Amino acid sequence: MSSSFEWEKPLIELEERIKELKDFIVEQNIDFSAELGELERKADELRKSIYERLTPWQRVLMARHPKRPTTLDYIKMLFDDFIELKGDRTYRDDKAIVGGIGIFNGEPVTVVGHQKGRDTKENIARNFGLPHPEGYRKALRLMKQAEKFGRPIITLIDVVGAYPGIEAEQRGQGLVIAECIEQMSFLRVPILCVITGEGGSGGALAIGVGDRVLMLEHAWYSVISPEMCANILWKDSSRASESASLLKLTPTDLMKFKMIDDVVTEPLGGAHRDHEVTAAQLRASMKRHLAILKKIPIEQLVEQRLERYRQIGHFQEKIITETLSNINNFNDIDSELDCEVDEANE
Amino acid sequence: MSSSFEWEKPLIELEERIKELKDFIVEQNIDFSAELGELERKADELRKSIYERLTPWQRVLMARHPKRPTTLDYIKMLFDDFIELKGDRTYRDDKAIVGGIGIFNGEPVTVVGHQKGRDTKENIARNFGLPHPEGYRKALRLMKQAEKFGRPIITLIDVVGAYPGIEAEQRGQGLVIAECIEQMSFLRVPILCVITGEGGSGGALAIGVGDRVLMLEHAWYSVISPEMCANILWKDSSRASESASLLKLTPTDLMKFKMIDDVVTEPLGGAHRDHEVTAAQLRASMKRHLAILKKIPIEQLVEQRLERYRQIGHFQEKIITETLSNINNFNDIDSELDCEVDEANE
Amino acid sequence: MLRVFRNRPKFATVKVNKEQPKKGLPDNLWKRCDQCASMIYNKELAKTLNVCSECGYHFRISAKERLGLMVDEGSFEPFVPLVSKNPLNFPGYEAKIEKAREETGLDDAIIIGTAKINGFSTVIGIIDFSFMGGSMGSVVGEQLTRGFEYAIEHQLPVVTFSGGGGGARMHEGIFSLMQMAKTSQARGKHHRAGLLYISVLTHPTMGGIYASFASLGDIIIAEPGALIGFAGPRIVEETTRQKLPTGFQTAEFALENGMLDLIVNRSEMKDYIGRLLTYHARDEVV
Amino acid sequence: MLRVFRNRPKFATVKVNKEQPKKGLPDNLWKRCDQCASMIYNKELAKTLNVCSECGYHFRISAKERLGLMVDEGSFEPFVPLVSKNPLNFPGYEAKIEKAREETGLDDAIIIGTAKINGFSTVIGIIDFSFMGGSMGSVVGEQLTRGFEYAIEHQLPVVTFSGGGGGARMHEGIFSLMQMAKTSQARGKHHRAGLLYISVLTHPTMGGIYASFASLGDIIIAEPGALIGFAGPRIVEETTRQKLPTGFQTAEFALENGMLDLIVNRSEMKDYIGRLLTYHARDEVV
Ligand SMILES: [Zn+2]
C-alpha cells in the first residue's frame, strides 16, 4: 500500500512545486514572499476542498493509512506514563490488543485498544490488530481491574472487524464479545471510547460500549466493513466504495444519528500527516469529556450509559389492519409453506 | 489391576467355601443351618478384623479400586434427576470433571465432581479423572451459577492430584486452582464436599473448600500422594506404603485433626462391594449435614466457612532468646553466605 | 410499565398464508435431507418434528412451528407488534421487508410474547430465519429488550430460540450493531435480577445474534448439527485459506470447545426446558 | 487486632551468621552462571544485584537481600516471629527446621512485615527458598494471612515475592495443604476490600504457593527466567514421557500464555513497583 492516495496527487504535486520554489528563492536570495504567500494560500484551498469532499470510501482508506498513528503511538503521545499489563490469565497474551495503566492529565486511567502493526513483521505478530478471544478477555480483565480501583477507562478502537479465523471461532469469539459488551455496560467507572481508525462490527463494539464515544475525523464505524457489505449485496467486494456510501459510516453521519458525541478534527490531509497535532486535538477532547463524566455520580453514570443504548433503534408500533388469526391455533400452520420460504432464502 | 487385594484372599477363600457348602446343602437337601450359621459368623469376624486393621496404604489402594463407584455412579444413585451441564465457556469441555443440576432430597442442587473412567477407554477420554484448567473453570462456572440461583453445592472429590501435564501447565492450572479456592470460599450458598475416593493435593482442594467436608471410610486426603512423597523423601516411589503412614491421610486421622466433619461408613470390604448401600449411607450423612447448613443464615455461613480455614495451622510465637541484630542493617548481610545455602539446597 | 402487549383480543397479526401455489408439485410432497440425501415424505416430516428419520438431521423450522412445539397450547400472548423503519434510507430495504412480511406472515424476524411451558410462565422469543435470514435490526432488538424488561418486572425466566443467519441486519447499519449492546444490556439487567435465561441455539446462530444476547444464557442449549459461530464458514475459509476442520462451527464442535451446556434433540427440547424451569422455580414447587 | 508486631525494640531475630568457614576457597570468590556458564566474581555479582552481567541470568537471592533491594532503608518492621510445630509427628521434621534455622538465620521460610517502598506504606512478604525450599507450612500460611489482615485493617497494599520450590511443606501434611485455602481467603478478603496486591514471582514459584496467594495478585510480575508452575518439570516429563517444550514453565512462557502481567528485571523492580503503588494510591497523590 502506497502512503499517498490517488486523490491527493494534485495536492502533492503542488506541495512539491512550492518546495522547489522555496529552495530556489533561498538559493537566489530573491524576495518573492508575496507570490509564495499566494501559492500557499492556493495549496491550502486545494487541501481543504480535497478533504472536505472525501467520499465515505476515501475516508475508509484514510482510516487504513499505513502511517496513521496506532494505539501504542497514541498511548505514547497521550499519557505521561504507561505500564503495559499483559495476558488474559487463561490462554495467551494477544498482541492484537494492548492495555495497561496510563497517566492521563495527572490521573491514572486504564487504557485498552486494538493494536495494528506498523510494519509487515509487526502486523504478523499482531495479526493486523485482529484479536482472538484471549485479546477480548485481556481487555475485560483490565477493565474490571479499573473498576476495582475506580480508574476511568479509555478504549482506543481500530479494527476492521472480528477475525474470521478458525481458532478465533473455536475459542468462542462470539461468546466473549457478548461477555465484553455485557460487562462493560455495567462497569462502575467512567468509560470513554475513541474510534481512532476503523470501527468494524463486533470487534469494535467489544471494547466500544461507553459513556462517551469520540471519533476521529477520518475514522469509520459500522456494523459491517464496506467490502463485506458489497460481497453480500452484489457478491463483489470491489464495489466497496458504493456500499461505503450506503452504510452511513462517517463521523458526520454518526453525529447526526447521535451514535457518537464528538468528532476530533485531524490535521488537513489526515492524522498520518502530523501525529502530534492529532494527539493534541484528541487529548483536548478527551480531557473535556472525561472532566464531565467524572462529575456525574457513578450510579447515575451507569444508568445514563444503559439508557443511551436502550434508546437506540428505529421502529414503530404496527397499525393493525389485517385480518386477525389466532396465533395459538398452531394446527393452521402448514409446514409445506415454510419449505418454500426456506428455498427462497437459500 | 485385579479387583481383589492380597489381604482379602483368606476372606475370599472362606466366602467361596461357604458358597460351595450352601450349594451342596441345597442339592442334598440336608439341614445344616447351625453349622452354616457358625461359618458365616466366622466369615463376618474375619471381614471385620481384616478391614479394621487396614494400613493407610491399603486404604489408599481401596480408594483406587477399579470397581469403586465414580462420581457419575454416585450421581445416579444420590439424585432423583440430573441434567449434566458442560463446558467452561472458554476453551473445552473437560470430561475429567462433570457437573450439573441434580435433585437431592426433592431440592435442586449443583453437583460437581472428578470423574474417573470405569474402563480403559473411558479412562483415556477422562484423563483418569485428572482435570485440565478448563475442568476447574467449568466447576467454578457451575458453582457461581449455583450461587446466582441460591442452590446448595455438592462436590464429589476423587482425584490423585493435579495433572502433571504440559498443556495443564501451559494453560495455567496453578492459577485456576487458586481462583477456584478463592472464589469457592466466598460463595453465598451452602457447600458440602465429599471425598469419595482420593483427595490429592490442589486437584482436590480446588473443589474442596466447603462448609462441611465428609469423607468415605476408605478414602484418603493429603497434601501429596504417598508415591510422590516417597519419591521426594527417599527417591523411591515404591516405598509409598511407608509414606502413606507418615502423611496421616486416613479419615480417622483427619477427624482427629478436625479437618473433616463426618466419616461415611462403607459396606464391609469397601464401597465397591455394594454401591447401593454405600450411596445410601452417604445420602444419609449428606441429608443430615445439608439440613443443618440450610438453617444457618448465609452471612453467618460464609463467615463460619472462612473462620474454619482461618484457624488451621500449628505454630507458636517465638520466644526471643537470641542476640538481636537489626534486620534493617542490610549491609551486614554477606552475599557469599547465601551462595552456600543455595548449594546446600540443590 | 412499557406497553408490551397489544390490546385484547389477543390475536396475532401474523397472516398465515393459506395459498399453496405450487400444490401438486413433488417439491411440496417430498423433501431431500440436507445431510443424508434421503427423500422424505412431508407428512412424515411433520410427524417427526422436521427431523430426518434416517439420520437425525434437524431441518430448520419456522418460528410459528417452534412455538407450537414449545409452549402449552393456548398460552401464548404476543407482544405489541413492531415494524421497521429505514433509518439509513438504505435502497430497497422497505421492499425487502415487505416481501419478507408477505412470505412469512411475520412483522419482523421474531415472534415474542409470554407463554407457559409445562405450566411455568416465561417470556419466549423465537427468531425466524425465513424473515431476512433472521437478522437483528431495530425491531428484533427492541422486542428482545422488551422481553427481558417484562421478565424483570414480572420475575420471569426468558427462553429464546435464535436461528438468525447473518446476525446483524446491515440495512440498518450502526443501528443494527447497537442492538447487540441493547439486548446484551437488557439481559444484563435480567441476570443481575437473579433471573433465569435459557438460550437455545438453532440452525444457524451466527454473527451479531450469537455475539450478544444468545451467548448470555445461564444455560445454553443447541439443537444437533446447528451452525454456531460469529464469522460465517465461507468467509473463514476465504480469509485463512485453510481447510476447515470437520464439523467446524457445528453444535457438536461448540460443545467440545466448552461453549455449550448441552445438545438436545428437538423431540426432547420441551421436556428439558420444562425440567430446567421447574428446577429454577422461585416458589420451590419441586 | 491481632498482635502482629513484636514488642519494641523492633529488632529482627534473624541471626546473621557471621562465620565464614570456607573463606579463601575459590567457591566463595567466584560463581558459575547457571545459564551461560561464565565465571563471575562475587563482588561483581553484588554490584549487579546478583544478575549475570554476561547473559542477564537472575541468580536466586535471599529474602534478606531482596528486602534490601526493595524497601526504603530503615523502614522495615517485622511481624512477631512464629515457629513451627510438628502436627503429624513427622520423623525428622524438627531437626530439618532446626538445621534450616541455623543455616539461614530465619525462623521459617518467610520474612514479613511492613515497610515503605518509594515512600508508600505496604505489607511486604518474601519467601526464602533457602529455608526448606521456601515451602509453605503453618508458619508461612499464618504470617501471610496476618499480612493480608493487617493490610485490610490499615488499608494497605500487599507486595509478595514468592520463590518457593516445592510449594507445600509435606511434613505438615493436610495442614500444609490447608494453608492454600487460608492464604487465598485472606487475600480474597483483601481483594474484596478493594486493596492492591502485587505478586512477584521469583525463581522458582511452584506448587501450592503458585496455586494459592501468589496467583491472586491484581498485578502479577515475574523476574526473567523464573520457573513458574504447579507440577515440577521433572514430574511432568516423567508422567507424560514427552520432551518438554523449550522454555517450558519459564516466566517468558507464562507471559506468552497469558498468566503474567509483565516481566521486570531485578534492577528495575523497585521502580516498577513504586510506580504501581503511586498509581494505586488512595489519596490520589499523583
Ligand atoms: Zn437425513
Ligand SMILES: [Zn+2]
Ligand atoms: Zn550468565
